[in-house]
Amino acid sequence: MSKTVLLIEDEPNIIEAISFILSRDGWTVATHSNGHDANDAILRRKPDLVILDVMLPGKSGFDILRDLRQDAQFQDLPVLILTARGQTKDRELAQSLGVSRFMTKPFSNADVLAAANDLVP
Amino acid sequence: MALDTGSTGARLRERRIAVGLKQAELAEMVGISASYLNLIEHNRRRIAGKLLINLANALEMDAATLSEGVQSSLVGRLKECASDHGRDGQVIERAIDFATRFPQWAELTISLDRKLRQMEQTVDVLNDRLSHDPHLATSLHEVLTTVTAIRSTSSILADTDDIAPEWRSRFHRNLNEDSRRLTEGAQALVSYLDTSSQDTVSIGTPWDELDAFWAAHEYCFDDFDHFSPQDWQAYIADARELMSGQARSLAMDFANRYLDDAARIPKQTLMDAVDVCGFDTVQLAQAVRSDIPTVMRRLAFLSSQDLGTDIGLACCDASGSFTMRKPVAGFHIPRFGSACALWPIFAAIGRPMAPISMVLRHTGREGGTFDTISYAEVQPAYDTTPYPMTRSYMLIIPRHETDGIDPLRVGAACRVCARNACPARREGSILGHQGL
Structure with missing residues (x-):
């Protein structure tokens, strides 16, 4: 069975590009494009990996991550944050909330793929 | 550093005529009316700050030359410069030596110092802008x-x-x-x-627009004392500084309170009381049977010509955010709430209803010495707030007599403050080694 990833991102063309790269590598990709019910989407799909943007309509990626880690079943779920806000304070906040990997935009496709495969071998 | 108003107007006029500009032309260049410029040239209005700088720029002359005059003492400025940079007695004593033996070097030192002041001001503005944009x-x-x-x-x-x-x-x-x-x-x-x-200080927030509106009136509204609210409304709708609806609504709030204040303390009553009590705000409040904040607001919005001095006013809420700022030459009030924690206006929040009088020396390059009175009033708690709301005021009056007093040295904000070893310092200064 192939590995599954849920991509939570609101930019259509970024969604398309990342979906393409991961699908070609054999991942099953699901996408979700707003913040407010993102946690429900994770609960429903139970992916192997979550790729999360920070600036999302309705609820920020940080809040989504915080709520996710409250749930015992998701404490070890790999979460990759992909954000244009790469300041030290954002990185530190993500780390304190239990992010597995933090990458800034713009990213290289190869790095995202390598990170995904590293987090879910 | 007292502004020599007696001759600023004359110098301005002289220079304008030399450059071949009509009053109306110069007035338009700096965005004021010709009649206002006429008042300035005849020394009937004092100017400082942005208008002074704009006028100097328009006439292609140095703002300090315009305000101080070319005759101002080289030695005096060297001394001021040395003391602002924290040099001690011996260095200051030898200023006269230096100025006599190396006059060109002395000029250079002063012009570098002046450049530094301008840059500080620009940094301050840009800094404000970047972090709040x-x-x-x-x-x-x-x-x-x-x-x-x-x-x-x-x-x-x-x-x-x-x-x-x-x-x-x-x-x-x-x-x-x-x-x-x-x-x-x-x-x-x-x-x-x-x-x-x-224009690095270009209009940004509605508060900036209101500041510009006040500045365009030189913070004086006594022609408006008998306006009706409708007059004000029409006037505000036409004011070119007030471009956003939000700014006009802030200006209308101001107008309503101004009318209220003017009705409670008519100008003549206040002026008569000032003749007796000076600017002792506590005594003034008793003399005119009103409260201290109303007296402070009235004083701040009378013309400096009537009062014989410029008066500054800061007003903040309990979070320290300024809700009104009327700067006065030599006492910079930052646009956003990150002022110097030593200011008594903040101490007053912790001691509401108790006036605090304090002589302050501003550490800024153009800083002066000031008598200040701070006072916090408390508005009762309503259903929506579990505790009373505090509003704190500080009246700032330039002080020319500085002998035999020991003022508290304060800054504008930590980043542009030269004070060493400050218990209230939050961050290092860009002016040198003053670390946390």
Whole structure:
């Protein structure tokens, strides 16, 4: 069975590009494009990996991550944050909330793929 | 440093005529009325701050020369410069030596110091701007996001050999879309930065507009004492400084309170009381049977000509955010709430209803010595707040007699403050080694 990833991102063309790269590598990709019910989407799909943007309509990626880690079943779920806000304070906040990997935009496709495969071998 | 008003107007007039400008022409260049310029030239209005700088720029002369005159003592300025840079007695004593033996070097030292002051002010403004500019942050985020999509899509096209034709055309279309969006984003950013760099203190928030409105009236509204609210409304609707609806509504709040204050303490009553009590705000409040904040607001919005001095006023809420700032030459009040924690206006919040009188010396390059009175009033708690709301005021009056007093040295904000070993320091100063 192939590995599954849920991509939570609101930019259509970024969604398309990342979906393409991961699908070609054999991942099953699901996408979700707003913040407010993102946690429900994770609960429903139970992916192997979550790729999360920070600036999302309705609820920020940080809040989504915080709520996710409250749930015992998701404490070890790999979460990759992909954000244009790469300041030290954002990185530190993500780390304190239990992010597995933090990458800034713009990213290289190869790095995202390598990170995904590293987090879910 | 007292402004020599007696001759600023004369110098201004002399220079204007020398340059061959009519009053109306110069007035238009700096955005004031010709009749107002006429008052300035005849020394009937004192000027300082931005208007002084604008006038100096328009006449292509140095603002300090305009305000101080070319005759002002080289030695005096050297001494001031040395003491502002924290030099001790011996250095100051030898200023006269230096000025006599190396007059050109002395001039150079002073002009470097002046340049430094201007830069400090620019840094201050830019700093305020960058850290509080949501428009800039949003635009940059938009550009980064579009760049991300373009980079990822183009590298798929470049690196994938066997890409299906329908995917290929889809990615081409995305690229086309995103590059157009990037162009727009980048252009918007450039034009935004362009317009904002023309005038670094350009109008931004509604509060800035209100500040500009006050400044255009030199913080004096006594011609308006008998306006009706409708008159005010019409006047505000026409005021060119008030461009946003929010700014006009802030101005209307101000107008309503101004009318209220003017009705409670008529100008003549206040002036008579000032003749007896001077600017002792506590005594004034008793003399005119009103409260201290009302007296402070009335004083701040009378003309400096009537009062014989400029008077500054700061007003803040319990979070320390300024809700009104009337700066006075030599006492800079930062635009956003990050002022010097030593200011008694903040101490007053912790001791409401108890006036605090304090002599302050501002450490800024053009800082002066000031008598201040701070007072916090408390508004009762309503259903919506569990505790009373506090509003704190500080009246700032330039003090010329500085012998035999020991003022508290305060700054504007830590980043531009030269005070060493300060218990209230929050961050290091850009002025040198004054660390935390």
